[in-house]
Amino acid sequence: MKLLFWLSLLLVFYAYLLYPAWLYILTRLRPRPVERKPIFPVVSIIIAARNEENRLEEKLQNLQQLEYPRELVETIVVSDGSTDRTNQILANFGDPRVRSILLPVQGGKAEALNRGLEVVRGDVVVFMDARQRIAKDSIKTLVESLADPSVGCVSGALMLVDGEATSPKGVGLYWEMEKAIRSWESGSGSVVGATGALYAVRPRLVPHLPTGLILDDVFIPMVVARSGARVIFEPRAIAWDNLPSSPNEEFRRKVRTLFGNYQLLRMAPWLLTSKNPLRFEFVSHKLFRLAVPFALIGVTLASVFLSGFIYRLPLAAAIGVGALGVLAFVRVPLGIISRLTHLALAFVLLNTAAIVAFFYFAVGKKRVWVH
Numbered sequence: 001m002k003l004l005f006w007l008s009l010l011l012v013f014y015a016y017l018l019y020p021a022w023l024y025i026l027t028r029l030r031p032r033p034v035e036r037k038p039i040f041p042v043v044s045i046i047i048a049a050r051n052e053e054n055r056l057e058e059k060l061q062n063l064q065q066l067e068y069p070r071e072l073v074e075t076i077v078v079s080d081g082s083t084d085r086t087n088q089i090l091a092n093f094g095d096p097r098v099r100s101i102l103l104p105v106q107g108g109k110a111e112a113l114n115r116g117l118e119v120v121r122g123d124v125v126v127f128m129d130a131r132q133r134i135a136k137d138s139i140k141t142l143v144e145s146l147a148d149p150s151v152g153c154v155s156g157a158l159m160l161v162d163g164e165a166t167s168p169k170g171v172g173l174y175w176e177m178e179k180a181i182r183s184w185e186s187g188s189g190s191v192v193g194a195t196g197a198l199y200a201v202r203p204r205l206v207p208h209l210p211t212g213l214i215l216d217d218v219f220i221p222m223v224v225a226r227s228g229a230r231v232i233f234e235p236r237a238i239a240w241d242n243l244p245s246s247p248n249e250e251f252r253r254k255v256r257t258l259f260g261n262y263q264l265l266r267m268a269p270w271l272l273t274s275k276n277p278l279r280f281e282f283v284s285h286k287l288f289r290l291a292v293p294f295a296l297i298g299v300t301l302a303s304v305f306l307s308g309f310i311y312r313l314p315l316a317a318a319i320g321v322g323a324l325g326v327l328a329f330v331r332v333p334l335g336i337i338s339r340l341t342h343l344a345l346a347f348v349l350l351n352t353a354a355i356v357a358f359f360y361f362a363v364g365k366k367r368v369w370v371h
Contacts, residue, residue: 001302005311008298015288020177023184031187034232035148043068043139044122044203045075048112052130053085059130060093067136073097076116081106110213117206125203127216132158132197132239141237142200152205152229153221155182155191156198156237174346179235185281186233190225192278192285193218197239205229210267214260218286222264222271225278247349254353255360261286262361290358293351321347 045063049056056077063075078101079086090100101115117125124143128134135141138156145154160175185191196217207223209216221231244250264271271282296318303315324344 001305004298005302005306005314008295008302009314011288011295012292012299014284015292019284019288020181020184023181023188027184027187032189032230033187034145034151034230036144037147038140039143039147040069040072040140041123041143041146042121043073043124043126043143043200044120045073045126045128045139046113046116046120047075047077047128047130048080048109048116049077049082049086049130050080050106050112051082051084051086053082053089055130056086056089057093059128059133060089060095060098062133064095065136066139068139070097073139074099074121076101076119078112078116079103080109080112108212110209110211110216113216114209117203120203122203124200125206126198126200127196127220128239129197132241134198134240135238138198138237138239139200142198142234145232145234146200146202148230150230151232152224152227153194153199153201153231154237155186155194155217155221155231155233156200156239157233157235158195158197159238159240160243161240173343174350179233181285182233183235185285186231190231190278190281191221191233192231192281194221194231194233195239197241198237202229212263213267214256214263218260218264219268222268222276222278222282226270226276228277247345250346251349251353254350255356258290258354258357259360259365261290262357290354293354296351325349 047059052059060075060077063073066073075098077090077098079090081103087100087102090098090102099119101112101119103112103115113127124146126139126142134156142154142156145151157179158175182191182193193215194217196215199217199221201220201224205224205227206220209219213219225231244253270276272279276282299314300318303311303313303318306312321344324341325348
C-alpha cells in the first residue's frame, strides 16, 4: 500500500507541478525565440460547420472585420450535412471571398476539413470553429510567426468570457494554467497541440485527417512537429468563447476532448515512439493528465488502509475537495471562498470526465457527443 501511495502521489505531483516547473526553468535556461516580422501571405480560413444557424452569420461578419488585406483572405465553410438554415445562410451571404462546400450527409469534422483542404488557395491555412469570435488582428499576428522558417504551426489563445454561464468559474482558472504550460512548451521548443478555435499551418505540412478524428488540433500539430518544424503558441492572437453554460455542458466537452486523446493513441501509435520528437512532452502533458484520476483513486484508497498523519492527508483532501465541489455545484454563496469552491468543482469535473472517457474508449465507443 505504501508503494501505491507514493507512486500515485508522485504521478499527481508530476502532472500538475513538476512538469510545469521543469518547463518554466527550461524556458529560462534554454529559450528558443521566434523571429517574427510582418508578412502578408494569402490566407485560407477553413471552418467546419454543422447546424450553426445561430452563430454562423455572426462569425462571418466577424471575419469581415479582420485587419488584413481583404484580397488576401478567403474563407471556406464546409457544411457537414447541416439540416437547419446553415446552407441557406451560406447561399445568401453574398461575399465572393466566402466559398461553401455543402456535404449532403454528416461525415464528421475530420472529413469536412479534408474537403476544405482540397480547395484551398492560400499560402497559409487557418483553422477555426464557428462558435468563437476572434480579435481583428489575430490573423496578422499568427502569420508574423510564420516568417520564421523553422515554424510550421502557430496556435492562437482562447479567452473564456463569463457571460450568463453557470458552469464553475474554476474552468477559467484551469484554462489559464493550461495556457501557461503551452507558453512554456512553446518558449523552449514546441507546444503539444493547438487551440482548435484558432491556429495556422503551412498547407504542405497538413496531413490527410483520419476518418472520425476528434482532435485535429492535436493531430495536425504533432504531424507538423514530426516533419521537423516547430509548433508555437502565440498568446496575442485571441479568440473569445463563453464559458460553458452549465457544469453538464462543461462535463460533456471534457469527456469528448479526453476521449479524443485516447483515440489518438489508436489512430497514431507513432506518438509513443521515437518518431515523435515531442514524445516526452506528449506523455507528460497529455497522457499523465489522463492517468491522474486513477492515481487519485490509488492514493485515496491507500490512505484508507495506512495509518499515520501523512498517509491520512490525501483522504482528508479528497473529502474536502469533494465537499467544496458540491457547494459550488449547488451554488451556495460563500463570498471570496467561492473562488476555491469553483476550482474544486472544475477539478472534480475534469477528473471524472477522464474516467468516463477511458471507459468509453475501453468499451470501443466510436463517437462521443459529436455536434
